[in-house]
Amino acid sequence: MKTAGESLALGFGDIDAAMLAEVGGKAANLGELTRAGLxxxxxxxxxxxAYHRVAEGAGLKEVIAELTATAAQDTAALAGLAGRARALLLEAPIPDEVRDAITECYARLGADAPVAVRSSATAEDLPYASFAGQQDTYLNVVGAEAVQDAVRRCWASLWTDRAVAYRASNGIDHAAVRLAVVLQRMVxxxxxxxxxxxxxxxGRRREAVIDAAPGLGEAVVSGAVNPDRFVVDLASMRISExxxxxxxxxxxSRPGGGTExxxxxxxxxxxxxxQVRALAALGAKxxxxxxxxxxxxxxxxxxxxxWLxxxxxITTLYPLPExxxxGLRVYFSVNVAQGVMRPFTPMGMAAFKLVSAGxxxxxxxxxxxxxxxxxxxxxxxxxxxxxITPAVRSRAGRAILPRLLAVGEARAGVIFxxxxxxxxxxxxSTSMRPFIRTAMRAAGRIGAPKRLALALARPRAALAFTxxxxxxxxxxxxxSPGATAEQRLDHAERVLRGTFPTIVSIMPVAITGYAGLGLAGKLSGAKGEQLQAVLRSLPNNPTTEMDLxxxxxxxxxxxxxESARQFRxxxxxxxxxxxxxxxxxxxxxxxxxxARYGHRGVAEIDLGMPRWSDEPAHILGVLANYLRLDGEDLAPDAMFARGAEEAERAVRTIVAMAGAKGRLRGRLAAFxxxxxxxxxxxxxLPKYYAVEVLAAVRRSMRVVGEELVAKDVLDRAEDVxxxxxRETRQALAGGSLRELVAARRAAYEQEVRRRHVPRMLLSDGTEPEALAVRAAAAEGALTGTPASAGTVTGTARVVLDxxxxxxxxxxxxxAPSTDPGWTPLFLTAGGLVMEMGGSMSHGAVVARExxxxxxxGVADATHRIVxxxxxxxxxxxxxxxIAD
Structure with missing residues (x-):
């Protein structure tokens, strides 16, 4: 059905999913479902x-301009402007042709038929933002005059406080959003x-969850009722819950209109x-x-x-790996393990893959x-x-991986x-032989046996080696500064491929240090806080040295x-x-x-992320914050010295405990x-060196980006x-890549806003941690992995970036997690709570020092603590x- 005047109204049969700009998300989906025969x-x-013609007469441009200039965090200002926009729309005249379109549209559904009048915005029911409930719906509307009024109120609901705030937080342009209105026969x-x-x-795919209640669905949607709940496996149609x-x-519905x-x-x-199985079958379709x-x-x-x-x-589901x-696959998040919750840039992803090839x-x-x-x-x-499916399904993996996770990502170890x-x-796979062969091959290639022997016999020589x-x-x-773009790409691939073998050769030396701690614990019987104290203020840590x-x-x-005044x-x-x-x-x-530490930065394992030398504002802000510290006792160098003294006391105590059990035990514990x-x-140190590699490649790729700008392939060097x-090498032949870069930037910015990244994910979409997190939340317990001994009470500061x-x-x-870019904040912190990590994760190590x-590993800490x-x-x- 098409009415007079530039498609002011369309029947569901004339609508498909590609018509988002004309009919909004809700109507586009209803049209698509209708055409599919559902x-x-x-x-x-x-x-x-129709909305546009009314809005033009309402004079919204000034309000929209003010909304665009208002920060997403300024909710009071946003609400005030939203109220002005609603008032303007509710008072605006409706052109005759729009009023006629409403009348004709309603007449097609039957004389005085009860209808649902629903808002359908162009920024709604999108793959990345559902906008569910942000605009208004009116049920059981009866009569042409009531329909006209409900349509007007739907238009105004494009500017509800919640819709405006939602758009602002999701980075959606207020000026670009329009509203259509659905008239649908009431069921x-x-x-x-x-x-x-x-x-x-x-998160499990192909598992339907159905909530049902008597009467209209509004009771369920609005949360006004505790409905019946059913869980159905869509493959077998078995009702599992x-x-x-x-x-x-x-x-x-009430006779004559409205609801009760x-x-x-x-x-x-x-x-x-x-009926449950019929619903599930319909959902599967x-x-x-x-x-x-x-x-x-x-x-x-x-x-x-x-009826549908x-x-x-469903916008909240985490995407699945291809x-x-x-069979069922098990995936472990590199991002969570490294404390980088934001997405990788494409170049950062490519660099990490090349390192993994090495x-x-x-x-x-x-x-x-x-x-x-x-x-x-x-x-x-x-x-x-x-x-990590092969590890989960092998005897060797089940024996070794949980132990590794226990010290690096404790919650993941429990999930495993x-x-x-x-x-x-x-x-x-029940045999240990394949793992042993692989481990011995890798150990030989990185020189692990001789590094361990050197660290045990001549630790100073081992330090000199690093x-x-x-x-x-x-x-x-x-x-060479004069290297061609092709030479820079060759060089980048070569050094990235060699990064892992280089940095991993340090690990046997570091492991020797932790093995010594474990040996002393077994010889003395010391555990927990006593052993942790030995790790306070460790020397030869590049991150600690940087902070000091x-x-x-x-x-x-x-x-x-004068300098102090400038910074303050x-x-x-x-x-x-x-x-x-x-x-x-x-x-x-x-x-x-x-010059020494400018290669570091926030999310520094992503080659595409700026370094401190690129954008010094962050580190200059940290310096300004340090000037606020009062008292010598809070000075980091004094704290570090006290930590070293505590560590030496702990060493003496543990050696004495071992010596009490035998002289040889004491000597071995001291050793x-x-x-x-x-x-x-x-x-x-391995990560420190790895970040040096990434920063060097980043600088070189920027030069390549400048050449691509000169070739008119990119707009800015940073677009590289x-x-x-592979794409960068191909781009040197010419041809614009502006559209590709713009699309990737938009997708990247969408992912930056994602708050939740699973530690582990199954290929059917299940997040194994989800049910455990829900149970902990229901009990109100905030428990995690002990990381640095001591007790402190203070004011929480939730920091996401x-x-x-x-x-x-x-x-x-x-914080969600931390990497070295966070550690300057530790110098003023009284304590640390992290959602991610284990007792040997970066944040835990620095906190101890x-x-x-x-x-x-405190589940959902940044939401449950304010x-x-x-x-x-x-x-x-x-x-x-948390105090009451």
Missing amino acids: PVPPGCCLTTE EAEVAGVMFTANPVT RRPGDKRLAIR RVETSSDEPCVTDE VADHYGAPQDTEWAIDADGTL TQARP TTRD AAAVCGFPPADRLAGAPIMAEAGRRLFLD QQLAVDPRLSVT RRLGEELETRLAI ELWHLAKDIAADP TAQARELADVYERGELRAQQAVERFL GLRRTRMLAGLRE YFLDL PVGAHLEPGEILV YGIPAVV TGATITVDGSGGIVS
Whole structure:
């Protein structure tokens, strides 16, 4: 159906999924479902053109301009502007042709037919933002005049406070959004509800979750009722879970229009098993039609007819890695393990894959396509995962991987143990020989036996070896300023491929330090806090050395009144502008620091991310924050010295405990702990060197980007980080890649807003941790892994991104995870709580070295703790308590 005047109204049969701009998300889906032959109540849509004609007469341009200029965090200002926009639309005249279109559209559904009048925005029911409930719906509207009024109120609801705030937080342009309105014949539902064709709690695909309640579905959608819940396996149509609700309320249509709430009560299911299976089968058809899981609304009328009243993508599911391998696969997140929750840039992803190819070659399995990375590498949500299925299904993997995870990612270790009892992941490889052969081959290629022997017999020589390795690495990273783009790409691939074999050769030396600690523990009987104390203020840790050098730089700035004034009065961005002009009072001192440590940064394992030398505002802001520290006791160098003294006391205590059991035990414990103090700090060195490699390649790729700008392939040199290495080489032949880069930037920015990244993910979409997290949340317990001993009570500061973050001295840092880019914040922190990590993760190591209590692996901490709350961190027991 098309009415007069530039498609002001369209019937569902005239609409398909490609017409989002004309009819909005809800109508596009209803039209698509109708054309697919699925049971959708008849209806029509007043297009966005109708809204546009009314909005033009309302004079919204000034309000929209103000909204665009308002920060997403300024919710009060957004709400005020949203109210002005609604008032303008409610008062605006409706042109005759639009009024006629509404009348005709309604008439097509029957004389005085009861209809649902629903908003359908162009930014709604999208794959990345559902906008569910952001605009208004009016049910059981009867009569032409009532329909006209409901349509006008739907238009105004494009500017509800919640819709405006939602758009602002998702980066959606207010000026680009329009609203269509759906008129749909009401289903007089005996029972209705919602159905997800993937489990929204666990993420498992092809598992339908159905909520049902008597009356209209609004009771379920609005959360006004505890519905019956059913879980159905879509492959077998087996109902795996039935959970009755109390169903104390039903919403029903009133004669003559509107709805009413009716008190009800029943312990009996409101749908039969046969109806549940019919719903599941219908949901499977919808999901198959779209090729993706769907969130649907449904109704069953008095005749038992099943109707679909809405469908939209499920936007909260984490994307699945693509795989061609059969059977259930288990993926472990590299991002979570490394404390980098944001997505990788394409160039960063390409670099990591090439490094993994070098690792696979060391193990004797060089991939056929090195640029594609090791076969265990997988990508999902623009983040990296490892396919650890072979480890889960092998005897060797089940023996070794949980132990490794226990010290690096403790919660993942617990999840791994849970997976071991899943019958779908039974052991298929029982022999230890393949693992032993691979381990021995890899150990031989990196020289592990001689490195271990050197570290045991001559630890100072082992330290000298690690320094020489750094010098050799710098030589290999050097490239002629006149190198061609092709030569730079060849050089980048060569050094990235050799990164893993180079840096992993340090690990036997560092492991010797931790082995010494373990030996001393067994000989003495010491455990827990006593052993942790030995790891305080370890020397030879490049990250600690960096932090202390930064503190000394801050002290030098504080000693110069003019420099101190400049840092105390200017914002970080202003300081960066002055620095880039070469006019900073402490210019040379900052330049010296960045010459040594400027290759570091936030999310530094992503080659595409800026370094401190690229964008110094962050580190200059940290320096300004250091100037706020009062009291010598809080000075990091004093804290480090105290930590070293505590460590030496702990060493003496443990040696004495071992000596009490025998003189030889005491000597061996002393031997082991000397190696611990000297070598364990090297744990951070492999990553330090790896980041040096990535920073060098980043600089070289920027030069390639400048050449691509000169060739008119890219707009900016930085755009090269949104290409991979293969594409960059091909781009040198010419031809614009602007559209590809723009699309990737947009997709990257969408993923940056994703708050949740699973530690582990199954190929059927299940997040094994999900149910455990839900149970912990229900009990109100905040428990995690003890990471740094001690107890502290203080004010929580939730920080999701360290750039520009400010931490008052003594505040407790609550973060998703941390990498070295976060550690300057540790110097003012009174304690640390992290969602991710284990007792040997980066944040835990640094917290111990600074002697601040820390608990890591605390599920959902950044949501369950709010800034300003008073919390107690028990770093010995792994418990975080929130004051009432």
